[in-house]
Amino acid sequence: MLHYRSDIDGLRALAVIAVVAYHAGIPGFSGGFVGVDVFFVISGYLISGLLLNEMEATGKVDLLAFYARRIRRILPMLLLVVATTLLLALLLFPDDQKRIGRSVTSVFFFFSNHYILNKAGDYFEPGTDLVPFLHTWSLAVEEQFYFVWPLLFLVFARFHTGAVRKITLICAVALLSLLSLLGSIWLTETNMPRAFYLMPTRAWEFGFGALALCYVRYGQALPEKLAGTLALVGLLGIAFAVGSYHESMLFPGIAALLPVIATVLLLLAGTYQNGWVTRLLSSSPATAIGLLSYSWYLWHWPLMSLVRIYDLGQRDMLRDSLLALLALGLAWLTFDTVENRFRRAQGWFTTNRSTVLTGLFLSVLIVLGGALVVKWSGYQDHHIGGVYLARKDIPPLRYACHFRPWTMVDEQKLQDQPPCTLGEGKLEVVLWGDSHADHLMPLLMVANQMDALHVLQRSQGACPPLLGAAPYSNGRLNTGCADFNKKMSALTLLNAQQGAKGVILAGRWLSYVPDTRQSVRSSGEVSRILVADGEQANTDPQWVLQVFEQALQRTVDTLVAQQLRIIVMAPIPQMPFSAPTCLMRRSASDCGVPSAQFMQQKQAVMAVLSRVAGRHPSWVKVVDLSEALCSDWICPAFKEGHVLYSDDNHLTATASRSLYPVLRNELSWLAGRS
Structure with missing residues (x-):
């Protein structure tokens, strides 16, 4: 069984702090973008664990139930943040409404990574500061991965049993991860933006998380001293990547191996709960931030981006740091009222079928809202004047x-x-x-x-x-x-x-x-x-x-x-x-x-x-x-x-x-x- 591990919430806290601090321009976090890689590995570990539990307990994988869980987990907070961002754009930026409104469809149908790649280009270009939904590229990669990943478990649930299923599943995950890693290394050298944004060149990071899960599930328990050493090496590896990586380097490719492997080491070592690194990650402050990590991640970037749009693209570390704290406050306010509330099956989200249908309905509704913003912007084009035109x-x-x-x-x-x-x-x-x-x-x-x-x-x-x-x-x-x-x-x-x-x-x-x-x-x-x-x-x-x-x-x-x-x-x-x-x-x-x-x-x-x-x-x-x-x-x-x-x-x-x-x-x- 996959039991709750508080150290994983602490690991989430490390990841989200790295990303938010990087976006705010805080010194010492020049490589904070690797926090997303940490999230990918954690996600691969946890979701693969849920699929493996279901496969071993029932001999099958219920795809409808799987996607219903993803909708309850992802969609309510995403709807709130996107709707709030659209409203602010409508009120504050008549000249940018069309650009922002057009991006909404890509967010809710989970292809914003492709949209941003085509429209904004390189993630590290200054122009991406003015893309309020830039951060949703990682959600798109994750959901694209999970459109495919459960099918692998479904195949093994149907056609393999016992030890054969276990060995072939691990081999399949390892092979797919290796192919994805090699593709990432090659594409990073030839077309870095595509390697950065596209799911096939990021899939290996989820795969490494899945392999960590397989070791925890089927392998031998780590000795106490080895677990402590691995935890320390993992923590130092993430810290080194966050502190020394920078925007001008080739990434992901080979460079992404460090934060990914470091995260795997922490996941493996965390099974031994008495290590000081694991206790640090399991501490109340770390787990509290980890629980808020998804909401904080969603709120922080639109706030920073909208203010930068207003301020003509100028960055300001103090201002952006205060916005990061404001986003953390919003995450705290909306965690119980929205995110955690809708994780539990209730109301329109009671059954798997109603959850999927409600998710589709609400997504279409917000996409129509984005289209109305675009339409309104077109009307305003005729009234703003020559400066805008x-x-x-x-x-x-x-x-x-x-x-x-x-x-x-x-x-x-x-x-x-x-x-x-x-x-x-x-x-x-x-x-x-x-x-x-x-x-x-x-x-x-x-x-x-x-x-x-x-x-x-x-x-x-x-x-x-x-x-x-x-x-x-x-x-x-x-x-x-x-x-x-x-x-x-x-x-x-x-x-x-x-x-x-x-x-x-x-x-x-x-x-x-x-x-x-x-x-x-x-x-x-x-x-x-x-x-x-x-x-x-x-x-x-x-x-x-x-x-x-x-x-x-x-x-x-x-x-x-x-x-x-x-x-x-x-x-x-x-x-x-x-x-x-x-x-x-x-x-x-x-x-x-x-x-x-x-x-x-x-x-x-x-x-x-x-x-x-x-x-x-x-x-x-x-x-x-x-x-x-x-x-x-x-x-x-x-x-x-x-x-x-x-x-x-x-x-x-x-x-x-x-x-x-x-x-x-x-x-x-x-x-x-x-």
């Missing part, structure tokens, strides 16, 4: 001529130019770069209308126009970008042979090249650097600048050799937050970046651009639009009645068009007309 003021050719980041672009698609070619006759200018090339296209469309400039746009997100180097982020090299630039080089040289005169090279240089006086990224961000072809990643700022300069020089030399004139676009100001969001919640004077700060930020990059251009003074010009975007003291988000940015760094189409007079003479030179 600046988010949608994007280049009209973006979806036709700007390729998605981190993808391999088919050569045929690259050569299929309409509608990405503006003008009649011979092509004059090629626009090549990342999204900071794309946002120049409205300006060039004006040039086409006013001066009959014949332009071709070819750009890819997160891909600066550099030959021999590519962006590197979270242990992954952007090989799609390297391939795109090789193809673009060949296409541009072909256009030169057919009469093209010039090329505009535009990139969000500041996101690939750090300021040499600062670290590559601040502590709240994931590092993204440039890596030269065939070399290992090196985060030293001076090294990255050298890679940037060599790659840009190689690109310019290649183009100049074909007698192409070149304009290299200098960095434009980047806001510390979304400009439309800031303007919705603050005065325009609060929504900008000091000019002096921006000048310092771009100094190292400007020095590189000047040196590269200086080696071909007759063929290369550096054009700096910031002179038109900034005053002597501020680079604003709002100027002369227009919002300048659609997010934190991309020009609105309106702002781009307004800059045409600034670039008119340079474009004439670029096209060989002067």
Whole structure:
């Protein structure tokens, strides 16, 4: 039988404290995200124990009863937290209602891990701070696992008995766990966000918990001294992972083995109740927090995220720590009234059948509530005004001529130019770069209308126009970008042979090249650097600048050799937050970046651009639009009645068009007309 173990509630307390402290940014908890891995192992241990009990007692597995128990355990608190979050979004954030409302369906049908992966991307990116239901990815992984896991026990209950069933079940669990672990290690190296979010690459953690359960059930009792040693090693292993792991490392993969194995050791050692570690975990404070762990986990993140949305994405350790305590208070208030109350079969949750039907009904009801929030948001879009709509003021050719980041672009698609070619006759200018090339296209469309400039746009997100180097982020090299630039080089040289005169090279240089006086990224961000072809990643700022300069020089030399004139676009100001969001919640004077700060930020990059251009003074010009975007003291988000940015760094189409007079003479030179 599986008896209640108070030390497991203490282990839950360790896990939830680690996660909450990590989200609050408390020092010493940089790896607190491993608390979720601890939860997964505990879950695999307990749920496998319940299934094994039922299989051995009755010779079968009642799937309806199993899912009814999961609904009573998970759904009531989840409904309360999501409904509260939706209500707060409706009252406080008219500009974010649609985004938040759309995510509700994924929460209640347990695919939020896929939704967040597709919409928000990497878990460690700062943008995920603004996703109130981010934390439900782990619930989705868990429930996806338990859609499948009981079927394994059902198969063994029907077709095996006695010792054969025991041995084959353990072998099956071990084999499936090994396959999942190997898949996790491989995918972490090749596509870390998918490895982080997807159930198949997390299943081994539940499996390790199940194997721990099998040992406790069928193995020999651990000697007292060995149990004490294992408990200490397990506790130190979790503490080391929580204190030393960080956002820039590859995870889960091999790194997840430490917290997972450490948790397994604590589960094994906890069967000996007299060890000091087990007594510590079984203490009243630890078990009290452990009992509240699910409610605390659910409450803490929406509170932090909603406040960060209001505060334009800014993190504040003191504020977030107070919110964590508020969430703990809410967990205490709702534990008996909601979570614990509905665990007991009563009312609409009396029978298994009524529980499942009620769960489905309530889930559909809250999903409809999310849909109504989205609908209401659509209505508000027409009444909020131009500031909010600046988010949608994007280049009209973006979806036709700007390729998605981190993808391999088919050569045929690259050569299929309409509608990405503006003008009649011979092509004059090629626009090549990342999204900071794309946002120049409205300006060039004006040039086409006013001066009959014949332009071709070819750009890819997160891909600066550099030959021999590519962006590197979270242990992954952007090989799609390297391939795109090789193809673009060949296409541009072909256009030169057919009469093209010039090329505009535009990139969000500041996101690939750090300021040499600062670290590559601040502590709240994931590092993204440039890596030269065939070399290992090196985060030293001076090294990255050298890679940037060599790659840009190689690109310019290649183009100049074909007698192409070149304009290299200098960095434009980047806001510390979304400009439309800031303007919705603050005065325009609060929504900008000091000019002096921006000048310092771009100094190292400007020095590189000047040196590269200086080696071909007759063929290369550096054009700096910031002179038109900034005053002597501020680079604003709002100027002369227009919002300048659609997010934190991309020009609105309106702002781009307004800059045409600034670039008119340079474009004439670029096209060989002067």
